[in-house]
Structures are given as structure tokens and as C-alpha cells.
Amino acid sequence: MFDLSSRSLYLCIGVREDMDRFLPAVLRGGVDVVQLREKTAPDDVREKSARTMLRICHDFDVPFLMNDSPELAVKVGADGVHVGQGDATVAHCRRLMGPEAIVGLSTHRDEEFDRGLGDDVTYLSAGPIVPTPTKLGRPGTGVDYAIRAQARSDRPVFVTGGVNDRNVAALVAAGLRHFVVVRHLSESSDPERAARDLRDALESARLAVAVQPPQ
Numbered sequence: 001m002f003d004l005s006s007r008s009l010y011l012c013i014g015v016r017e018d019m020d021r022f023l024p025a026v027l028r029g030g031v032d033v034v035q036l037r038e039k040t041a042p043d044d045v046r047e048k049s050a051r052t053m054l055r056i057c058h059d060f061d062v063p064f065l066m067n068d069s070p071e072l073a074v075k076v077g078a079d080g081v082h083v084g085q086g087d088a089t090v091a092h093c094r095r096l097m098g099p100e101a102i103v104g105l106s107t108h109r110d111e112e113f114d115r116g117l118g119d120d121v122t123y124l125s126a127g128p129i130v131p132t133p134t135k136l137g138r139p140g141t142g143v144d145y146a147i148r149a150q151a152r153s154d155r156p157v158f159v160t161g162g163v164n165d166r167n168v169a170a171l172v173a174a175g176l177r178h179f180v181v182v183r184h185l186s187e188s189s190d191p192e193r194a195a196r197d198l199r200d201a202l203e204s205a206r207l208a209v210a211v212q213p214p215q
Contacts, residue, residue, distance in 0.1 A: 001100045001101075001102070002063040002079060002102060004033065004063070004102065004122060004123050004156045004178075005156055007032040007033050007063075007156075007178070008032065008177060008178050008179060008202060009030055009031050009032050009033070009179060009181060009195070009198065009199060009202065010031075010032075010033040010034075010035065010158050010178065010179065010180045010181065011026055011031045011033070011034050011035065011180075011181055011182070011185060012035045012037040012067070012134070012180055012181075012182050013034070013035070013036065013037065013182070013185075013186055014036070014037060014038045014039075014041075014186075015036070015038045015041050015045055015046065015049045016049075016186075019049060019052055019053060019056075020052060020056070022191055023052075023053060023056045023057070024056055024059075024060075025191045025192035025195070026185050026191045026192060026194075026195040027056070027057070027060040027062055027195075028060075028192050028195075028196075029191065029192040029193065029194065029195025029196040029198075029199060030195050030196055030198070030199030030200075031062070031181075031185070031195055031199075032062055033062065033063055033065070034053060034057050034062055034063070034064050034065070035064075035065040035066070035067055035082055036049060036050050036053055036064075036065070036066055036067060037067040037082075037134075038067065039067075039068075043069075043072060046066075046069075046072060047072060047075065047076055050064075050066060050072070050076040050078065051076050054076060054077060054078060054079075063079040063080065063102055064078050064079050065078055065079060065080040065081055065082050065102060065104065066078045066080075066081050066082070067081070067082050067083075068081075068082075068083060068084070068087050068088070069081070069088070070083075070088055070092065070093040070096045070097055071096065073096075073097060073101075074096055074097060079101065079102050080097065080101045080102025080103055080104065080122065081093050081097065081101070081102075081103060081104070082103075082104040082105070082106070082125075083103070083104070083105055083106070084105075084106040085105075085106060085107070085108070085112060090103055090105060090116075090119040090120055090121055091119070091120070094120050101122075102122045102123070103120065103121050103122050104121060104122060104123045104124065104125060104158075105119060105121045105123075105124050105125070106124075106125050106160075107124055107125065107126055107149065108126075108127070108128075108138065108141055109141070109145070110145070110148065110149075113126065113149045113153075117152070117153065117154075117155075121155065122155065122156075123155050123156040123157065123158060123178075124149065124153065124155060124156075124157050124158070125157070125158045125159070125160050125180060126141065126145060126146040126149040126150070126157050126158070126159055126160070127140075127141055127145070127146060127159055127160035127161040127180075128140055128141065128160045128161025128162070129141055129142060129143050129145070129146055129159060129160070129161040129162070130161045130162045131161075132160075132161050132162055132182070132183075133183075134182050134183070140161060141161075143171065143174060143176075146159045146171075146176055147174055147175055147176065150175065150176060150177070151175070156177075156178045157176075157178060158178040158179060158180050159171060159176050159178065159179050159180065160180040161180075162183075163179045163180065163181050163184065163198075164181070164184040164198065165184070165194070165197040165198040165200075165201040166201075168198060168201050168202050168205060169201055169202075169204070169205035169208075171205075172202065172205035172206055172208075172209060173205065173208075173209060177206075179202070181198060184198060185198075
């Protein structure tokens with residue numbers, strides 16, 4: 001089983017025609033968790049892309065997760081599944097995928113997060129901290145929500161919503177450590193460079209926090 005506590009740069013991406021080039025590029029740049037999040041393509045298209053992504057991820061020793069469907073995750077041999085508040089339950093995912101699988105859960109408010117802590121989840125996500133076109137119609141939760149979530153969690157909390165190489169330092173300074181990234185990489189003309197810039201900004205921010213004297 002992959003340990004997510006030391007992983008901090010989580011890519012969510014839909015089906016792409018250039019996946020066999022795009023995905024190795026961002027993994028070389030520093031992405032260390034990958035999820036196929038595809039809401040509109042039919043199952044056969046998602047399955048084909050998932051099998052390609054799983055192979056590439058394992059070449060880089062990176063876990064690969066499916067969004068929404070534990071059944072499809074089992075079929076392709078994914079390392080885990082990520083579900084939202086209206087998707088399959090965590091208990092259902094565990095029954096299908098077993099105790100060693102990665103199971104993640106989206107949360108958008110304190111009561112959802114508190115309920116998630118009582119589930120058999122590997123990690124939780126918190127956000128989106130700002131409105132984002134990948135979750136149309138959902139208002140931003142604000143950074144404070146993610147900070148509160150991480151402060152009371154015994155599992156990794158991945159922050160969602162507009163994370164990029166320009167704002168990640170402030171998020172790290174606020175105490176956050178795990179980040180989901182989408183558009184910063186998916187819309188880049190040089191995804192490897194974009195991933196590396198984000199990874200470098202993240203690691204520099206971590207170092208800065210580590211060497212700060214106590215107040």
C-alpha cells in the first residue's frame with residue numbers, strides 16, 4: 001500500500017489524447033499522486049485511459065486512483081478510488097477494494113469533514129478553497145476551512161481549488177501540506193516545467209517554514 005502522508009502533489013486529470021506524453025512529463029516534474037477524474041466519457045473510454053495511466057504511474061512508483069467508480073477501479077487494478085459526497089459510500093468502496101486500497105473522500109464543509117473522519121478513509125480533501133471551473137457552481141470554502149480540517153485530522157488532507165506555483169507558498173505558511181492540482185498542469189504548454197516549478201515552490205516553502213525560529 002502506498003503511504004500518502006509523504007506525498008503532496010496530487011494531479012486530477014480527465015481523459016486526454018496525449019496522455020502517454022502528458023502524464024510522464026508531470027510525473028518527471030514532481031507529481032506524486034494521480035487520479036483520473038472524467039465525468040462525461042463512457043466507461044470504455046475511461047477504462048482505456050485508466051489502463052494507460054496505471055501503467056505509467058507504476059513506472060514512476062506513483063499511486064493511481066479512479067474517481068467515483070470503485071467497480072471500474074477494481075476492473076483496471078487501480079490503487080484506489082476517490083468519491084464525493086453524492087457518490088458511492090466509503091463502506092461500499094472498502095467492501096469492493098479491500099483494506100489495503102486507497103480510499104479518498106471529498107469534503108466541503110465542517111460537518112462533512114467530521115463525518116469523514118469516522119469513515120475508513122485513507123485521506124480526505126478539503127475545498128475548493130476558491131471557486132473553480134472544475135467544480136462549477138460550488139462556492140469556495142476559503143483557506144480557513146482547509147486549515148481547520150488539517151488541524152483535526154489524523155490522515156492527510158489534500159487541499160483543492162486553484163493551487164499553483166504562485167500561491168502554494170502562502171498555503172504552506174498557513175500550515176497546509178498536501179495539494180491537488182488541475183489547471184496549472186492541464187492547461188500548461190509545458191506541463192513538465194509547470195509541475196517542476198510547482199514542486200520547487202512547494203519545497204522551498206516547506207524549507208522556509210522549517211527554519212523559522214519559534215515565536
